[in-house]
Amino acid sequence: xxxxLTRPETLTALGIVVVAAGFLVPxxxxxxxxxxxPVAMLVGLIGLSVILLxxxxxKAAAGEAAAPMSKSPTRVAGAFALIVAYxxxxxxxxxxxxxxxxxxxxxFLFGYRNPLGLxxxxxxxxxxxxxxxxxxxxxxxxxGRLWAA
Amino acid sequence: xxxxxxxxLPEVIGFSNFAAVIIxxxxxxxxxxxxxxxxxxAISVLVPFTxxxxxxxxxxxxxxxxxGAMYGGAIPAVLLRIPGTPAAVAxxxxxxxxxxxxxxxxxxxxxxxxxxxxxxxxxxxxxxLAPPLSKVTLLFGPSEVFWVAVFGLASIIxxxxxxxxxxxxxxxxxxxxxxxxxDPIYGTDRFTFGQLEMLDGxxxxxLLVGLYALPPVIxxxxxxxxxxxxxxxxxxxxxxxxxxxxxxxxxxxxxxxxVIGIWIGILPGAGGSMAAFxxxxxxxxxxxxxxxxxxxxxxxxxxSETANNADTASALIPALTLGIPGTAVAAxxxxxxxxxxxxxxxxxxxxxxxxxxxxxxQFLFGAILLILLGGSLATNSFARLLNLPRPLLGSVIIVxxxxxxxxxxxxxxxxxxxxxxxxVGWVMDKLKFPLPPVVLGLILGGFAExxxxxxxxxxxxxxxxxxxxxTSLILVALTVAVVVGPIVKRRMxxxxxxxES
Numbered sequence: 320x321x322x323x324l325t326r327p328e329t330l331t332a333l334g335i336v337v338v339a340a341g342f343l344v345p346x347x348x349x350x351x352x353x354x355x356x357p358v359a360m361l362v363g364l365i366g367l368s369v370i371l372l373x374x375x376x377x378k379a380a381a382g383e384a385a386a387p388m389s390k391s392p393t394r395v396a397g398a399f400a401l402i403v404a405y406x407x408x409x410x411x412x413x414x415x416x417x418x419x420x421x422x423x424x425x426x427f428l429f430g431y432r433n434p435l436g437l438x439x440x441x442x443x444x445x446x447x448x449x450x451x452x453x454x455x456x457x458x459x460x461x462x463g464r465l466w467a468a
Numbered sequence: 469x470x471x472x473x474x475x476x477l478p479e480v481i482g483f484s485n486f487a488a489v490i491i492x493x494x495x496x497x498x499x500x501x502x503x504x505x506x507x508x509x510a511i512s513v514l515v516p517f518t519x520x521x522x523x524x525x526x527x528x529x530x531x532x533x534x535x536g537a538m539y540g541g542a543i544p545a546v547l548l549r550i551p552g553t554p555a556a557v558a559x560x561x562x563x564x565x566x567x568x569x570x571x572x573x574x575x576x577x578x579x580x581x582x583x584x585x586x587x588x589x590x591x592x593x594x595x596x597l598a599p600p601l602s603k604v605t606l607l608f609g610p611s612e613v614f615w616v617a618v619f620g621l622a623s624i625i626x627x628x629x630x631x632x633x634x635x636x637x638x639x640x641x642x643x644x645x646x647x648x649x650x651d652p653i654y655g656t657d658r659f660t661f662g663q664l665e666m667l668d669g670x671x672x673x674x675l676l677v678g679l680y681a682l683p684p685v686i687x688x689x690x691x692x693x694x695x696x697x698x699x700x701x702x703x704x705x706x707x708x709x710x711x712x713x714x715x716x717x718x719x720x721x722x723x724x725x726x727v728i729g730i731w732i733g734i735l736p737g738a739g740g741s742m743a744a745f746x747x748x749x750x751x752x753x754x755x756x757x758x759x760x761x762x763x764x765x766x767x768x769x770x771x772s773e774t775a776n777n778a779d780t781a782s783a784l785i786p787a788l789t790l791g792i793p794g795t796a797v798a799a800x801x802x803x804x805x806x807x808x809x810x811x812x813x814x815x816x817x818x819x820x821x822x823x824x825x826x827x828x829x830q831f832l833f834g835a836i837l838l839i840l841l842g843g844s845l846a847t848n849s850f851a852r853l854l855n856l857p858r859p860l861l862g863s864v865i866i867v868x869x870x871x872x873x874x875x876x877x878x879x880x881x882x883x884x885x886x887x888x889x890x891x892v893g894w895v896m897d898k899l900k901f902p903l904p905p906v907v908l909g910l911i912l913g914g915f916a917e918x919x920x921x922x923x924x925x926x927x928x929x930x931x932x933x934x935x936x937x938x939t940s941l942i943l944v945a946l947t948v949a950v951v952v953g954p955i956v957k958r959r960m961x962x963x964x965x966x967x968e969s
Contacts, residue, residue: 328899335637342644345659352924353651356917357658360644367637374633388898391690398689399891402682402866406887409870410880422863429689429859440860444867456520458875 323376326385332372339364394429401425413463418445472817473595476825479524480833488525489830492532493837499533500540500552502861505684507537507553511800512680513865515807516673516872523808523823528830530804531781534797535834538740538777539583539842546575546769555740555776558748562761562768575769577711580842582722582770586777587835589726590733594781594788595828597734598817601789605814610923611934613813615943617916620792623950625905632954634901641892642909643916645670652918665881672803672910674873674882678889679906680800681869683897688862708843718770721751725771729778733795734785740776740795747775777838781831788812788824791912799907806911 323329339361346354346361379385389395401421408417422444423437431437452458479485499510510533518526541556546563559579566575608616621643625635648659649669660666725747732743751771752761761768783798791812793799802812810816816824873886896903920934927933934940 331895331899342659345661349651349656349658350654352921353654353656353658356913356920357644357647360640360647360913363640364637364644367633367640370633371637388895389690394690395686395894398686398862399894402685402890403887405866406870406880406883409883414870418867422860422867425689425863425866426857426860429862431857431859433857436857436860440864444864448867448871452871452875458871459878460871460874461880 323379326375326379327388328375328385329372329379332368332375335368336365336372339368397428401428409461409463411463411465413466414460415445415449416463418448470595470599472821473599473825473828476822477829479822480528480826480829484522485524485528485826485830486833488521488528489532489833490837490841492529493536493834493841494532495529496533496536496538497540497543497842498536500537500556501543502540502552502856505552505861507534508796508800509680509684510537511797511804512673512676513868513872515676515800515804516876518804519807519876523810523820524826524830526804526808527823527827528834530801531827531830532834532837534780534801535583535587535777535831535838536842538587538780539580539773539838541776542579542583542769542773543576546572546579553740553776555744556772557741558744558772558776559769561748561772562763562765565762565764566766566769569764571764571766574711574714575766577708577843578715578718578766578769579773580838581708581712581715582718582725582773583777583842584835584838585722586726586729586774587780587838588832589774590730590778590781591828591832591835593730594785594831595825597782598785598789598824598828601785602814602817605789606818608814608939609937610919610926611936612939612943614916614919614923614934615940615947616790616792617912617919619943619947619950620786620790620912621905621908621916622947623792625902631900634899635905638896638901638903639905639909642906643913644909645675645906646910646913647917652914653921663881665877665879669914670885670910671876671882672806672907673876674886675889675910676800676803676907677869677873678886679893679896679903680796681865682887682890683894685862685865685869686894688858688865708839715766715770718767720754721767721771722774724750724754725774726778729775730782732775733779733782740779743775743779744772747771777835781828781835784827784831788816788827789814791915793904793908796904796907799904799911802911803907811915812911 343358343361346358349357375385401424405417405421405425408421419441422441426437426440453460495510496507499505499507511530514529514533518529521529537553538555541551541553542559542563544550544552545556545559546567549560549564551557551560563575563579566572605616621639625632625639646669648666650656650667651658657667728747728750729740729743732746748768748771751767752758755761755765755767757765779795780797783793783795784801787793787798787802791802793802805812805816810820810823869886870883873882874880876882893903896906923933924931935944
């Protein structure tokens with residue numbers, strides 16, 4: 320039974336129903352004409368997700384196995400975590416410091432281990448960004464909230 | 469009508485605008501040559517960087533990338549049997565066997581010449597067909613515009629194939645995202661939860677980068693592709709002018725495949741891969757030696773590459789005139805137009821003729837430049853790109869995504885929002901929810917709502933105003949046909965299969 324409920328499509332459909340129903344609460348406070356399109360879309364999402372849920376459960380009942388979403392869930396989770404960590408680090412300690420660490424670290428963790436190549440790539444990427452965006456276009460990047468405080 | 473087309477030409481051949489097309493074509497070939505990266509992703513990453521550029525420079529880059537990537541996909545397809553883009557799958561059928569025989573260089577030359585011919589034909593189709601269509605759409609009022617938006621959404625959902633329920637969910641999600649922010653008439657907040665950053669609505673660029681750029685990056689890191697490198701023996705390249713006489717028998721295939729590609733491009737929901745497959749099948753059917761196909765027949769490469777480039781500019785015919793993109797790349801390009809304040813639709817031709825006609829010229833120049841930039845020497849260099857380590861490529865793209873999204877408003881909030889959309893996009897991608905309806909929903913949702921409310925105001929709240937003229941009724945009928953047509957077709961096929969069994 321638990322297997323049937325942990326199928327990716329079933330979980331996604333349930334997730335959509337919960338989130339869309341949650342959005343219906345603030346929608347109730349809107350003027351009818353302002354709420355028309357958002358409510359129609361939210362109700363549509365709920366209805367369609369229920370159809371998706373039923374169709375996926377029928378497949379489960381017929382013994383059809385659900386295809387896994389990823390061949391390597393650990394690598395996917397690691398990639399997401401690294402990207403989020405990079406964004407948070409940029410916010411907190413600044414763009415250049417985070418990028419100098421993130422570029423070689425990501426490449427190293429995901430299989431590229433040549434130290435010279437990593438160093439060269441980091442220098443080229445960070446140098447090109449500084450030259451084009453900072454120096455050439457006067458683009459300001461996050462300096463880091465920690466240093467600003 | 470066509471005088472404005474000539475009027476736009478001097479603008480396009482200016483240094484910066486022309487250089488943008490050249491850079492775009494080179495970047496497009498590079499992106500297309502990398503398995504896992506696509507024109508859609510490249511343009512999504514590029515769009516935020518074009519904010520400060522002149523519209524024609526930005527559009528030139530996009531046109532160049534689109535043309536370049538469609539050919540670039542042929543490089544790994546021929547040399548490694550890995551299509552660089554989905555549209556290059558049919559190119560592997562004969563391209564790879566040619567490379568095995570030591571004719572990889574010739575296969576790539578056939579691909580580049582055929583891509584250029586397809587692209588040129590497509591650009592001419594855009595130039596000839598878009599202006600008259602835009603004149604017709606100028607007659608549309610708010611209710612017709614509302615129905616055009618509904619038709620656009622319906623056609624993308626139901627003609628895209630696959631599961632219509634998933635297509636509808638994607639579209640509902642896109643339309644819902646479009647209503648976040650201040651109400652267009654009353655100015656009240658909708659679903660901003662007190663976040664001032666969301667008052668202006670969600671920028672299409674954030675959605676594009678999240679949906680189209682993040683999932684491929686995750687894929688690059690998830691399965692680092694181990695290519696065996698490109699051996700020089702597989703290329704056997706000779707100068708392109710020496711190879712041209714060997715291609716003179718391909719003219720019928722070029723002509724047929726161009727027509728197929730243009731037609732598929734105009735149809736909403738179809739795309740380069742469908743054009744390439746159809747064209748390959750047709751060319752094989754009319755060949756005198758169909759038994760040679762699949763074993764290294766250069767005409768097979770010509771058929772597939774002509775068609776997948778012939779659908780590039782033609783996909784913009786409905787996109788520029790009606791705001792309905794024919795392909796995912798065209799949907800992303802609409803986003804690119806919007807960030808420069810250019811609303812796709814009939815008014816685009818009236819208010820910005822130099823930009824829109826200039827864009828058409830850029831498509832033509834991009835296609836011609838393919839031969840010069842993707843010729844023998846360049847092809848050798850681009851082929852070496854396949855040896856670049858994927859994890860390194862992924863980490864560089866992550867940095868570019870962050871810079872691009874941050875530079876829109878100079879705030880990290882947008883970056884976090886992009887990551888959220890990226891996570892949603894990855895799940896959608898894995899569960900085979902189509903992504904173009906989300907983008908189209910975001911573009912057309914607000915547009916449809918504004919025009920619906922305008923029509924209702926004109927009709928003093930009377931909903932029958934939406935059905936009061938012939939154009940609206942034709943658009944309603946077309947929408948119904950688009951929704952019901954595939955269902956009827958599927959039923960008929962099922963019935964036939966049942967009867968046969």
